[in-house]
Amino acid sequence: MQSVSLPGVGTNAHLVAMTFSGANISISFDGAQMINVTDNNYDGVAPYTNGGITADMYTDTSSYTFTVDNVIVEQIVTPPVTANSDSYSVTAGSDFECGRAGRIGE
Numbered sequence: 001m002q003s004v005s006l007p008g009v010g011t012n013a014h015l016v017a018m019t020f021s022g023a024n025i026s027i028s029f030d031g032a033q034m035i036n037v038t039d040n041n042y043d044g045v046a047p048y049t050n051g052g053i054t055a056d057m058y059t060d061t062s063s064y065t066f067t068v069d070n071v072i073v074e075q076i077v078t079p080p081v082t083a084n085s086d087s088y089s090v091t092a093g094s095d096f097e098c099g100r101a102g103r104i105g106e
Contacts, residue, residue, distance in 0.1 A: 001025070002037040021076060023047040 006029060017028040027035040039047040053073060057066035 001039060001042050002035050004034045006034075019076070022049070 014030050015028075019026040023039045025035065025037050025039060026033060041047070053071070055066075055068040055071070057064065059066075
């Protein structure tokens, strides 16, 4: 789908953040967004909408150390917007009060 070249990463710890939302994939490296792509049935396969994660490293015949820590997997939940068919009236010259800001009817 998309790849990027990173500068030399050395041996210091780095932060890689991956966000999957529907068919959109966003990857950041040390706080800088590196990839933002939409999976439009890449390779003829529909985007995965659920599943798990894995962290792997291929080393061939050379020996390397690969450390992964502080892995957080969480579902991003966007509450649905609900519009009710409500009606309100107020006497001219008086105040109209509602509950929390932007939430009429509470």
